[in-house]
Amino acid sequence: QVQLQESGGGLVQAGGSLRLSCAASGRTDNNYAVAWFRRAPGTEREFVAAISWSGGLSNYADSVEGRFAISRDNAAKTVYLQMNSLKLEDTAVYYCAARRLNSVNAAYPWDYWGQGTQVTVSS
Numbered sequence: 596q597v598q599l600q601e602s603g604g605g606l607v608q609a610g611g612s613l614r615l616s617c618a619a620s621g622r623t624d625n626n627y628a629v630a631w632f633r634r635a636p637g638t639e640r641e642f643v644a645a646i647s648w649s650g651g652l653s654n655y656a657d658s659v660e661g662r663f664a665i666s667r668d669n670a671a672k673t674v675y676l677q678m679n680s681l682k683l684e685d686t687a688v689y690y691c692a693a694r695r696l697n698s699v700n701a702a703y704p705w706d707y708w709g710q711g712t713q714v715t716v717s718s
Contacts, residue, residue, distance in 0.1 A: 597621045597707045599691050604712030607681055611716075615676040617691030617709060625669040628697050630705060631676045633687035633714075642701035643689070646674060654699035659685075681716045688713050 603615040617629060630645035644665040645654045653665050659678075667674040674691060689712050692705035 597623045599707055599709035601691050601709045601712040604714045606715045609716055609718055611681050612679045615689055617674040619672045627693040629674040629693045631691055633689045635687040645699040647699055648697045652699050683716050686716045
């Protein structure tokens with residue numbers, strides 16, 4: 596069993612930056628692909644970014660490509676999402692998810708989910 600805990604959300608002005616963290620605990624050996632998803636009020640959850648076990652592969656949604664960067668520190672069992680040039684439409688609850696399948700394709704099921712952290716971008 597793997598537990599995931601997000602942190603780093605908050606209120607930021609448009610154009611600003613935030614870095615989210617996803618810390619893993621429990622029975623984890625770092626052999627997990629990890630992704631970030633988000634859900635804005637009244638919308639479906641959407642994929643944001645994913646990273647492979649080693650960090651060598653990543654995948655991004657078109658809406659965040661070039662502005663967000665996913666990375667991981669396996670020694671710390673933490674995955675990060677650096678968010679730059681934030682827009683009003685980035686406002687959402689951000690969730691991290693993990694799975695054993697070492698693929699950055701968002702379509703495959705994710706086994707573990709965190710509770711989410713709120714990101715609010717203001718004008």
